[in-house]
Amino acid sequence: MALDPRRPDVEYFEQPCKSALNRVRGMPFDWSLNPYMGCEHRCAFCYVRAFEKRADRPSDSRYGRTVRVKTNVASVLRQEFRRRGWRREPVAIGAATDPYQPAEGSYRLTRACLEAFADFHNPGSLITRGPLIVRDVDVLTHLARRAPFSVHVSIPTLDHDVWRRTEPGTAPPAQRLRALERLARAGIKASVAMAPILPGLSDRPEQLAAVVMAAREAGAAGVWAGLLYLREGTREHFLETLAEHWPEQLPRYLRDYSGRAYLPGARLKSVQGQVRELVRQERQQDGGAQRRRFLEPPSEPRQLDWLQNAVTA
Numbered sequence: 217m218a219l220d221p222r223r224p225d226v227e228y229f230e231q232p233c234k235s236a237l238n239r240v241r242g243m244p245f246d247w248s249l250n251p252y253m254g255c256e257h258r259c260a261f262c263y264v265r266a267f268e269k270r271a272d273r274p275s276d277s278r279y280g281r282t283v284r285v286k287t288n289v290a291s292v293l294r295q296e297f298r299r300r301g302w303r304r305e306p307v308a309i310g311a312a313t314d315p316y317q318p319a320e321g322s323y324r325l326t327r328a329c330l331e332a333f334a335d336f337h338n339p340g341s342l343i344t345r346g347p348l349i350v351r352d353v354d355v356l357t358h359l360a361r362r363a364p365f366s367v368h369v370s371i372p373t374l375d376h377d378v379w380r381r382t383e384p385g386t387a388p389p390a391q392r393l394r395a396l397e398r399l400a401r402a403g404i405k406a407s408v409a410m411a412p413i414l415p416g417l418s419d420r421p422e423q424l425a426a427v428v429m430a431a432r433e434a435g436a437a438g439v440w441a442g443l444l445y446l447r448e449g450t451r452e453h454f455l456e457t458l459a460e461h462w463p464e465q466l467p468r469y470l471r472d473y474s475g476r477a478y479l480p481g482a483r484l485k486s487v488q489g490q491v492r493e494l495v496r497q498e499r500q501q502d503g504g505a506q507r508r509r510f511l512e513p514p515s516e517p518r519q520l521d522w523l524q525n526a527v528t529a
C-alpha cells in the first residue's frame with residue numbers, strides 16, 4: 217500500500233489544533249474527533265457541505281480541494297484524556313471528515329489517535345469509507361482488547377454507476393468490503409453503514425439485498441441504513457449531480473424534498489424495515505454460521521452503542 221497517496225489536486229494546510237475533542241449536541245454521541253477538516257472523498261451527498269455553507273466556506277465542487285491537517289491532534293488528545301475531569305466517554309471518530317482519506321496515508325494522525333485511545337482505554341467508534349483502515353489492524357485489535365470500540369464501514373450501494381458518480385474520491389465498494397472482511401477476521405467489531413441510500417437510485421430491493429448479502433459474506437457485525445438528507449449546501453450540489461447524470465430523477469427529488477431536508481419518517485422506516493428483513497433472512501439462511509466473536513476488553517463498565525437503528529447480523 218502506498219504510504220503517500222496525497223493528491224496533486226488537493227491543497228493540504230498543516231495547522232496545529234488547540235483542542236482535539238469536540239462536544240457534540242443533537243447526535244447519538246456526545247464527543248467527536250476529526251484529525252482532518254475537509255474531505256478529499258468529495259461525496260455529492262456529503263452532509264458536511266451544509267455545515268461548510270453555514271460557515272461561509274465552499275460547499276460546491278471546491279469542497280474537498282483543501283484539507284486542514286491537525287498535525288498535533290494526537291498529542292492534544294492525550295492531554296485531554298489525561299484531564300482529571302475526563303470520564304472516558306465514548307468518542308466518535310470521523311463524524312465530519314473521513315479519518316482514512318488519502319492524507320492519512322502519510323500523516324498517520326488517525327493511527328496516532330487510536331494509539332492514544334488504546335493507551336487510555338478510551339471507548340469509541342470510527343466511521344470510514346477508506347480501505348486504508350486495514351493498515352491499522354494491529355492498533356485496532358490492541359485497542360479493542362482494552363476498551364469497547366467499533367468500526368463502521370460506509371457502503372451505501374454496490375451499484376457501480378451510483379458509486380462512481382456520487383463518491384468521486386472514494387475507493388470502490390468491493391475494496392471496502394475486503395477491508396471489512398480483514399477487520400472482522402482480526403476480531404474487530406465492524407458493521408456496514410448503508411448510508412445514504414438514494415431514493416430512485418440505490419433503493420431497489422435487489423440493490424439493498426446485494427449490500428446486505430455482501431456484508432454478511434464479509435463477516436459484518438451488523439448493517440444499519442439511512443436515507444439521503446438534503447440540507448442547504450448539500451442540496452444544491454447534489455441536485456447538480458443529479459441533473460448531470462440522472463436528469464429524469466430531478467422532478468422526483470424537487471417534489472419529494474420540497475421545503476424539507478428529510479423525507480417523511482415513514483419512508484425511512486420502510487427502507488430500514490426492508491434492510492432489517494433482509495438481514496433476518498441472511499441470518500436464517502446461514503443458521504448463524506457466519507457469526508463471529510469479537511475482541512472485547514476484560515471487563516466492560518459500559519457498552520458503546522451510539523448507533524440508532526443498528527441491526528445485528
Ligand code: SF4
Pocket residue numbers: 255256257258259261262263264312313314345
Ligand atoms: S467520506 Fe464522508 S465526510 Fe468524506 S465527503 Fe464522503 S460523506 Fe463527506
